[in-house]
Amino acid sequence: ETGVTQSPTHLIKTRGQQVTLRCSSQSGHNTVSWYQQALGQGPQFIFQYYREEENGRGNFPPRFSGLQFPNYSSELNVNALELDDSALYLCASSADGLQYYGYTFGSGTRLTVV
Amino acid sequence: AQSVTQLDSQVPVFEEAPVELRCNYSSSVSVYLFWYVQYPNQGLQLLLKYLSGSTLVKSINGFEAEFNKSQTSFHLRKPSVHISDTAEYFCAVSGPIPNYGGATNKLIFGTGTLLAVQP
Numbered sequence: 545e546t547g548v549t550q551s552p553t554h555l556i557k558t559r560g561q562q563v564t565l566r567c568s569s570q571s572g573h574n575t576v577s578w579y580q581q582a583l584g585q586g587p588q589f590i591f592q593y594y595r596e597e598e599n600g601r602g603n604f605p606p607r608f609s610g611l612q613f614p615n616y617s618s619e620l621n622v623n624a625l626e627l628d629d630s631a632l633y634l635c636a637s638s639a640d641g642l643q644y645y646g647y648t649f650g651s652g653t654r655l656t657v658v
Numbered sequence: 659a660q661s662v663t664q665l666d667s668q669v670p671v672f673e674e675a676p677v678e679l680r681c682n683y684s685s686s687v688s689v690y691l692f693w694y695v696q697y698p699n700q701g702l703q704l705l706l707k708y709l710s711g712s713t714l715v716k717s718i719n720g721f722e723a724e725f726n727k728s729q730t731s732f733h734l735r736k737p738s739v740h741i742s743d744t745a746e747y748f749c750a751v752s753g754p755i756p757n758y759g760g761a762t763n764k765l766i767f768g769t770g771t772l773l774a775v776q777p
Binding site for chain 2 (some may be wrong): 548550576577579584585586587588589592594599600601634636646647648649650651652
C-alpha cells in the first residue's frame, strides 16, 4: 500500500510567479486536503476535494486554487506569489467517511518565495 | 469555533525521563482529538486519536493521551523517552468547515511542541 506522495520536495519561486504543487493520494482514498505550514506554526487548512469537487475551504484568498483528478490525485495552484506564501505545503488523504480516523499526510513541498 | 492551544513551544528532557506535552482545546461540538508527530524534514504522522469510548488512548510506541472533558485537555505522556522521540508534536481537533453544512471536517492544529530529548 503506497502512502501519500508529493512533488516537488523543494521549490524556489519569485514573487508574482505562479506555482503548481502535486499530490498522489494513498490507494483507496478519495478525499484530499491541503494544508499550509508556515515556519514555527501548525498547519492551516487551505481546502479539501472529494470526488473531484471542492467541498471545503479555509480562510485563503482565491489565488489559491486546486483540482482533483479522476484517479484522486490533486494539484494546488497558487497565483501571484507573495513572500508570505513561503511555507511547507502538506497534502493529506482519507477514505470516504473516515476523516475522523485521521488523515494520511505526505512529506510536503517546501516552497520558498524570493 | 474550535481551537487548540499548546502552551509549551519546547520541552527539553533527559533520555529515560518521563514527559508530558500539554494540549487544551475549545469546541462547541462533539470532539475528535489527535496527536501528530513531525520528524525533521518530514510530513505529519498520526500518533494517536480519541474518537469516543475510553478516555485513555495509547500508541504502539509507548505514548498515551487522556481526554479530559471537564478540563478540555488532551495531554500527551510517555513514561520514559528515547533520543529517537525528538520531534515536533502537534495536537489537533477535528471541526466542521464553516459554510459547508457540517458535512465535511478539517483539522485545526495547535502551534506544536518541540520535544528535545537529551542524552
